[in-house]
Protein backbone atom coordinates (compact mmCIF):
# COMPACT_ATOMS: atom_id res chain seq x y z
CA UNK A 418 0.00 0.00 0.00
CA UNK A 419 2.86 2.37 0.80
CA UNK A 420 4.44 1.64 -2.59
CA UNK A 421 1.10 2.50 -4.21
CA UNK A 422 1.01 5.81 -2.46
CA UNK A 423 4.64 6.67 -3.19
CA UNK A 424 4.85 5.61 -6.86
CA UNK A 425 5.95 8.76 -8.71
CA UNK A 426 3.65 8.09 -11.66
CA UNK A 427 0.42 9.44 -13.08
CA UNK A 428 -2.36 7.31 -14.47
CA UNK A 429 -5.17 5.05 -13.37
CA UNK A 430 -5.35 2.56 -10.52
CA UNK A 431 -6.63 -0.82 -11.65
CA UNK A 432 -7.63 -3.75 -9.46
CA UNK A 433 -8.19 -7.17 -11.02
CA UNK A 434 -10.20 -9.38 -8.65
CA UNK A 435 -12.25 -7.60 -5.99
CA UNK A 436 -14.43 -10.34 -4.44
CA UNK A 437 -16.18 -8.58 -1.52
CA UNK A 438 -13.98 -5.50 -1.67
CA UNK A 439 -11.40 -5.87 1.09
CA UNK A 440 -8.47 -4.69 -1.04
CA UNK A 441 -10.69 -2.33 -3.06
CA UNK A 442 -11.57 -0.43 0.11
CA UNK A 443 -7.89 -0.07 1.07
CA UNK A 444 -6.79 1.11 -2.36
CA UNK A 445 -9.77 3.44 -2.74
CA UNK A 446 -9.12 4.99 0.64
CA UNK A 447 -5.40 5.64 0.05
CA UNK A 448 -5.87 6.95 -3.51
CA UNK A 449 -8.70 9.25 -2.45
CA UNK A 450 -6.85 10.67 0.56
CA UNK A 451 -3.73 11.34 -1.53
CA UNK A 452 -5.55 12.63 -4.61
CA UNK A 453 -4.25 9.80 -6.81
CA UNK A 454 -7.40 9.28 -8.90
CA UNK A 455 -10.15 6.70 -8.81
CA UNK A 456 -9.85 2.91 -8.80
CA UNK A 457 -11.21 0.76 -11.60
CA UNK A 458 -12.16 -2.62 -10.10
CA UNK A 459 -12.81 -5.49 -12.50
CA UNK A 460 -14.43 -8.77 -11.43
CA UNK A 461 -17.35 -10.78 -12.85
CA UNK A 462 -18.21 -11.54 -9.20
CA UNK A 463 -18.92 -15.18 -9.95
CA UNK A 464 -15.66 -16.74 -8.62
CA UNK A 465 -15.05 -18.46 -11.96
CA UNK A 466 -11.52 -19.73 -11.32
CA UNK A 467 -10.57 -22.88 -9.40
CA UNK A 468 -8.40 -20.60 -7.24
CA UNK A 469 -11.27 -18.27 -6.23
CA UNK A 470 -12.91 -18.05 -2.82
CA UNK A 471 -16.15 -19.99 -2.35
CA UNK A 472 -19.38 -18.05 -2.80
CA UNK A 473 -21.00 -20.15 -0.03
CA UNK A 474 -24.19 -20.91 -1.86
CA UNK A 475 -24.68 -17.44 -3.35
CA UNK A 476 -24.64 -16.79 -7.09
CA UNK A 477 -22.47 -13.69 -6.85
CA UNK A 478 -20.24 -11.63 -4.55
CA UNK A 479 -21.47 -8.40 -6.21
CA UNK A 480 -24.07 -7.31 -3.66
CA UNK A 481 -21.68 -7.80 -0.72
CA UNK A 482 -18.99 -5.94 -2.69
CA UNK A 483 -21.18 -2.87 -3.25
CA UNK A 484 -22.48 -2.94 0.35
CA UNK A 485 -18.93 -3.07 1.71
CA UNK A 486 -17.77 -0.15 -0.46
CA UNK A 487 -20.79 1.87 0.63
CA UNK A 488 -20.26 1.08 4.32
CA UNK A 489 -16.60 2.12 4.03
CA UNK A 490 -17.66 5.38 2.34
CA UNK A 491 -15.64 4.78 -0.83
CA UNK A 492 -18.33 3.77 -3.35
CA UNK A 493 -17.89 7.01 -5.34
CA UNK A 494 -14.14 6.43 -5.57
CA UNK A 495 -14.52 3.10 -7.41
CA UNK A 496 -15.37 2.52 -11.07
CA UNK A 497 -17.02 -0.88 -10.91
CA UNK A 498 -16.41 -3.10 -13.93
CA UNK A 499 -18.51 -6.23 -13.59
CA UNK A 500 -16.61 -8.21 -16.21
CA UNK A 501 -13.70 -10.53 -16.84
CA UNK A 502 -10.29 -8.86 -17.03
CA UNK A 503 -9.94 -10.05 -20.64
CA UNK A 504 -13.17 -8.27 -21.55
CA UNK A 505 -11.99 -5.06 -19.92
CA UNK A 506 -8.61 -5.36 -21.65
CA UNK A 507 -10.32 -5.19 -25.06
CA UNK A 508 -11.56 -1.67 -24.38
CA UNK A 509 -8.80 -0.42 -22.02
CA UNK A 510 -6.76 2.57 -23.31
CA UNK A 511 -5.62 4.42 -20.15
CA UNK A 512 -2.13 4.66 -18.70
CA UNK A 513 -1.84 2.79 -15.38
CA UNK A 514 0.09 3.98 -12.29
CA UNK A 515 -0.96 1.10 -10.01
CA UNK A 516 -1.94 -2.42 -11.07
CA UNK A 517 -3.20 -4.81 -8.40
CA UNK A 518 -3.51 -8.39 -9.63
CA UNK A 519 -5.66 -10.60 -7.41
CA UNK A 520 -7.95 -12.40 -9.85
CA UNK A 521 -7.41 -15.83 -11.37
CA UNK A 522 -4.31 -17.25 -9.58
CA UNK A 523 -3.64 -20.04 -12.10
CA UNK A 524 -0.46 -19.62 -14.15
CA UNK A 525 -2.44 -18.93 -17.34
CA UNK A 526 -4.80 -16.51 -15.59
CA UNK A 527 -2.17 -14.50 -13.73
CA UNK A 528 0.12 -14.35 -16.78
CA UNK A 529 -2.73 -13.17 -19.01
CA UNK A 530 -3.59 -10.42 -16.53
CA UNK A 531 -0.02 -9.17 -16.50
CA UNK A 532 0.43 -9.50 -20.28
CA UNK A 533 -2.83 -7.70 -21.07
CA UNK A 534 -2.18 -4.68 -18.88
CA UNK A 535 1.62 -4.37 -18.82
CA UNK A 536 1.60 -2.33 -22.06
CA UNK A 537 -0.34 0.39 -20.22
CA UNK A 538 2.03 0.74 -17.25
CA UNK A 539 3.68 4.14 -17.12
CA UNK A 540 7.34 4.51 -16.18
CA UNK A 541 7.45 4.38 -12.36
CA UNK A 542 4.14 2.50 -12.00
CA UNK A 543 3.74 -0.13 -9.29
CA UNK A 544 2.40 -3.59 -9.86
CA UNK A 545 1.44 -5.78 -6.94
CA UNK A 546 0.31 -9.40 -7.02
CA UNK A 547 -1.49 -11.05 -4.15
CA UNK A 548 -0.78 -14.57 -2.85
CA UNK A 549 2.54 -15.01 -4.60
CA UNK A 550 4.53 -15.89 -1.49
CA UNK A 551 2.14 -18.65 -0.49
CA UNK A 552 0.87 -21.84 -2.02
CA UNK A 553 -0.50 -20.61 -5.36
CA UNK A 554 2.02 -22.00 -7.81
CA UNK A 555 0.70 -20.08 -10.84
CA UNK A 556 0.79 -16.60 -9.35
CA UNK A 557 4.23 -17.21 -7.81
CA UNK A 558 5.66 -18.50 -11.10
CA UNK A 559 4.39 -15.46 -12.99
CA UNK A 560 5.86 -13.10 -10.41
CA UNK A 561 9.26 -14.82 -10.50
CA UNK A 562 9.54 -15.38 -14.26
CA UNK A 563 7.79 -12.31 -15.63
CA UNK A 564 8.61 -9.71 -12.99
CA UNK A 565 11.66 -10.61 -10.89
CA UNK A 566 13.51 -12.01 -13.93
CA UNK A 567 12.68 -9.00 -16.10
CA UNK A 568 14.77 -5.84 -16.50
CA UNK A 569 11.54 -3.98 -17.30
CA UNK A 570 11.14 -3.83 -13.54
CA UNK A 571 13.35 -2.05 -10.99
CA UNK A 572 12.94 -2.23 -7.23
CA UNK A 573 10.81 -5.14 -6.03
CA UNK A 574 9.88 -6.86 -2.81
CA UNK A 575 7.52 -9.01 -0.85
CA UNK A 576 5.19 -7.76 1.84
CA UNK A 577 3.60 -10.75 3.51
CA UNK A 578 2.29 -12.84 0.61
CA UNK A 579 2.16 -9.85 -1.77
CA UNK A 580 4.82 -9.40 -4.43
CA UNK A 581 5.38 -5.87 -5.73
CA UNK A 582 7.68 -4.21 -8.24
CA UNK A 583 8.16 -0.87 -9.92
CA UNK A 584 7.95 -0.70 -13.70
CA UNK A 585 11.28 0.89 -14.79
CA UNK A 586 11.91 -0.08 -18.42
CA UNK A 587 14.63 2.59 -18.79
CA UNK A 588 16.86 1.59 -15.86
CA UNK A 589 15.45 -1.64 -14.41
CA UNK A 590 18.76 -3.36 -15.14
CA UNK A 591 20.34 -1.40 -12.26
CA UNK A 592 18.16 -3.39 -9.84
CA UNK A 593 18.84 -6.81 -11.37
CA UNK A 594 20.83 -8.12 -8.41
CA UNK A 595 18.27 -6.96 -5.90
CA UNK A 596 15.55 -8.76 -7.82
CA UNK A 597 17.72 -11.84 -8.17
CA UNK A 598 18.15 -12.07 -4.39
CA UNK A 599 14.38 -12.32 -4.12
CA UNK A 600 14.03 -14.65 -7.10
CA UNK A 601 16.43 -17.31 -5.75
CA UNK A 602 14.35 -18.37 -2.72
CA UNK A 603 11.05 -17.56 -4.45
CA UNK A 604 11.88 -19.87 -7.38
CA UNK A 605 12.56 -22.70 -4.92
CA UNK A 606 9.03 -22.28 -3.59
CA UNK A 607 7.41 -22.93 -7.01
CA UNK A 608 7.62 -26.77 -6.84
CA UNK A 609 6.67 -26.60 -3.16
CA UNK A 610 3.50 -24.68 -4.04
CA UNK A 611 2.79 -27.13 -6.90
CA UNK A 612 2.52 -29.99 -4.42
CA UNK A 613 0.63 -28.05 -1.78
CA UNK A 614 -2.88 -28.39 -3.19
CA UNK A 615 -3.92 -30.59 -0.27
CA UNK A 616 -1.94 -28.60 2.29
CA UNK A 617 1.71 -28.52 3.26
CA UNK A 618 3.02 -31.79 4.64
CA UNK A 619 6.25 -33.62 5.42
CA UNK A 620 9.30 -32.74 3.30
CA UNK A 621 7.32 -30.19 1.31
CA UNK A 622 6.43 -28.37 4.52
CA UNK A 623 10.06 -28.42 5.57
CA UNK A 624 11.10 -26.88 2.24
CA UNK A 625 8.44 -24.19 2.56
CA UNK A 626 9.60 -23.30 6.05
CA UNK A 627 13.22 -23.29 4.90
CA UNK A 628 12.91 -21.15 1.74
CA UNK A 629 10.13 -18.73 2.62
CA UNK A 630 12.05 -16.81 5.33
CA UNK A 631 14.94 -16.41 2.88
CA UNK A 632 12.71 -14.22 0.73
CA UNK A 633 12.47 -11.08 2.89
CA UNK A 634 8.80 -10.18 3.28
CA UNK A 635 8.63 -7.73 6.18
CA UNK A 636 8.06 -3.98 6.18
CA UNK A 637 10.55 -1.63 4.51
CA UNK A 638 11.19 1.69 6.28
CA UNK A 639 9.19 4.34 4.44
CA UNK A 640 12.20 6.61 3.73
CA UNK A 641 14.10 3.74 2.15
CA UNK A 642 11.10 2.86 0.00
CA UNK A 643 10.76 6.48 -1.06
CA UNK A 644 14.41 6.54 -2.16
CA UNK A 645 14.08 3.26 -4.08
CA UNK A 646 10.99 4.38 -5.95
CA UNK A 647 12.40 7.72 -7.05
CA UNK A 648 12.78 7.58 -10.82
CA UNK A 649 15.49 9.36 -12.82
CA UNK A 650 13.26 12.37 -13.71
Ligand SMILES: C[S@@+](CC[C@H](N)C(=O)[O-])C[C@H]1O[C@@H](n2cnc3c(N)ncnc32)[C@H](O)[C@@H]1O
Pocket residue numbers: 433434435436437438439440441459460461462463464465466469470478500501502503519520521526
Ligand atom coordinates in the same frame (compact mmCIF):
# COMPACT_ATOMS: atom_id res chain seq x y z
C1 LIG B 1 -8.85 -13.86 -4.34
S1 LIG B 1 -10.37 -13.11 -4.83
C2 LIG B 1 -10.03 -11.39 -4.70
C3 LIG B 1 -9.87 -10.95 -3.29
C4 LIG B 1 -9.95 -9.45 -3.10
N1 LIG B 1 -8.92 -8.74 -3.82
C5 LIG B 1 -9.84 -9.14 -1.61
O1 LIG B 1 -8.92 -8.43 -1.19
O2 LIG B 1 -10.71 -9.61 -0.85
C6 LIG B 1 -10.35 -13.42 -6.55
C7 LIG B 1 -11.47 -12.73 -7.32
O3 LIG B 1 -11.05 -12.74 -8.69
C8 LIG B 1 -12.18 -12.83 -9.51
N2 LIG B 1 -11.75 -13.33 -10.82
C9 LIG B 1 -11.44 -14.59 -11.19
N3 LIG B 1 -11.11 -14.63 -12.50
C10 LIG B 1 -11.19 -13.35 -12.95
C11 LIG B 1 -10.96 -12.72 -14.21
N4 LIG B 1 -10.58 -13.43 -15.29
N5 LIG B 1 -11.13 -11.38 -14.31
C12 LIG B 1 -11.50 -10.65 -13.23
N6 LIG B 1 -11.74 -11.20 -12.02
C13 LIG B 1 -11.58 -12.51 -11.87
C14 LIG B 1 -13.12 -13.75 -8.76
O4 LIG B 1 -14.47 -13.55 -9.15
C15 LIG B 1 -12.82 -13.39 -7.29
O5 LIG B 1 -13.79 -12.50 -6.79
